[in-house]
Amino acid sequence: MASLTTIPRERIPEAPSVSDAAERTLEAARRLAEDWLELARLEAASALRRSLVAAGLLGGALALLALGWIAAAVAAALALARVLELDASVACVALAHAVAGGALLALGRKRLAASGDTGQ
Secondary structure (H helix, E strand, O other): OOOOOOOOOOOOOOOOOHHHHHHHHHHHHHHHHHHHHHHHHHHHHHHHHHHHHHHHHHHHHHHHHHHHHHHHHHHHHHHHOOOOOHHHHHHHHHHHHHHHHHHHHHHHHHHHHHHOOOOO
């Protein structure tokens, strides 16, 4: 008969007590909540940064667009000044802007009233 060798068994750790398991669970839940809050803070900071960059770009674009609009209005007034007096040509351009602005205002109010949102 062959000799049997005994293989040493590793000692199996004892199961943690209920209080130890509860303590570990609470600690893990606390760390999870802290990590979740940190992630939310980082996401909010990233979204704020992206929003500020986008707002800056839109502001710059709006400023350039306004300058272009003003230059176009001046050019229109100077072109009209060839056939009218300068003050009359400036008045014509101003009147055209006022009519266009009034029409856009009326259209906006009409759409706002149709949607039921009065902004109050």
